[in-house]
Amino acid sequence: MDEQDGDLNRALMLDGNAAGGILYDVFTADMTGAPTECASCGRSGEVGSLLAFVQAPGLVLRCPACESTMVRIVRAGDVTYLDARGAVYLRIAR
Amino acid sequence: MGERFVSRGFFGRRRQPEQAGRIPPGQYLVDDWPVLSAGPTPRIRLDQWRFTIEGLVRQPVSWSWDEFLKLPSKTYLVDISCVTKWTKLDMKWQGVSVDTLFQAVSLDPRAAFVTAYSYGDYTTNLPIPDLLNDQAFIAYQQDEKPLTPEHGGPARLVVPHLYFWKSAKWIQGFRLEERERLGFWENLGYHRRGDPWKEERYSGD
Numbered sequence: 587m588d589e590q591d592g593d594l595n596r597a598l599m600l601d602g603n604a605a606g607g608i609l610y611d612v613f614t615a616d617m618t619g620a621p622t623e624c625a626s627c628g629r630s631g632e633v634g635s636l637l638a639f640v641q642a643p644g645l646v647l648r649c650p651a652c653e654s655t656m657v658r659i660v661r662a663g664d665v666t667y668l669d670a671r672g673a674v675y676l677r678i679a680r
Numbered sequence: 681m682g683e684r685f686v687s688r689g690f691f692g693r694r695r696q697p698e699q700a701g702r703i704p705p706g707q708y709l710v711d712d713w714p715v716l717s718a719g720p721t722p723r724i725r726l727d728q729w730r731f732t733i734e735g736l737v738r739q740p741v742s743w744s745w746d747e748f749l750k751l752p753s754k755t756y757l758v759d760i761s762c763v764t765k766w767t768k769l770d771m772k773w774q775g776v777s778v779d780t781l782f783q784a785v786s787l788d789p790r791a792a793f794v795t796a797y798s799y800g801d802y803t804t805n806l807p808i809p810d811l812l813n814d815q816a817f818i819a820y821q822q823d824e825k826p827l828t829p830e831h832g833g834p835a836r837l838v839v840p841h842l843y844f845w846k847s848a849k850w851i852q853g854f855r856l857e858e859r860e861r862l863g864f865w866e867n868l869g870y871h872r873r874g875d876p877w878k879e880e881r882y883s884g885d
Contacts, residue, residue: 637720639717639718639719641714641715641716641717642716642717642718643716643718643763643764643845643865643870644718644865644868644869646718646719648719648720653719653720654801655718655719655801658868660865660868660869660870662868662869662870662881662882662883663881663882663884663885665869667868667869669867669868
């Protein structure tokens with residue numbers, strides 16, 4: 587099953603711009619142009635260039651080079667959880 | 681499933697399946713099978729696939745794909761509820777009971793929890809009692825066809841009595857633990873157990 591064709595999970599994948607609304611809610615800033623770096627492989631790029639998985643119990647942003655998880659966000663009732671261990675940094679514009 | 685709609689008259693009113701009592705609170709019924717994913721489908725060659733039980737066991741055990749298919753399997757007809765609020769009734773699976781797998785290992789008496797880990801980076805945590813007495817199985821067929829990759833094939837864990845995020849796709853193994861180590865969603869606010877009948881969606885529910 588090493589075919590990539592017909593990978594519905596990949597077909598559901600969007601780019602990081604699709605996560606702009608959720609990210610705005612968390613950071614109160616437009617994050618799609620924000621620079622970031624993958625803690626796993628060191629790739630640098632804008633948040634909008636990450637792989638976004640939104641059809642899940644939460645939002646998952648992955649590195650397009652190594653597919654490691656960089657950022658996860660869960661809105662759990664009236665609180666929000668953020669895990670950005672997979673990103674060296676996220677540069678947030680003021 | 682057509683007979684559900686054609687049984688008026690001659691046979692009298694056919695009873696609808698007892699659906700109301702089978703849909704947990706806050707859930708709605710679906711006929712399709714939504715795909716949810718937190719990452720790309722891992723690419724696993726069947727000749728390299730293994731399922732392993734390790735951690736607090738006297739001796740780890742590991743099965744190849746061919747060995748796994750030779751284990752006694754069963755047909756399961758179960759209802760599935762996802763924390764994103766859909767419920768699908770009467771899903772038919774073929775797979776190996778976790779009871780059968782545990783018979784092959786000798787558990788350390790300290791073992792109380794399982795970390796189910798997948799190809800890719802997914803994990804989920806389960807108390808051992810939730811996996812026993814035929815409550816959980818490793819499925820490799822759904823509706824008599826091989827489980828498709830987007831739904832977790834070649835094989836996934838299925839734990840029908842808990843929210844479906846516990847039913848880890850692309851299952852690779854069980855690690856037996858003394859303490860509960862929260863999994864991919866559980867460590868980010870989701871409930872540690874996830875009973876749909878108690879609406880255990882988030883930590884603190």
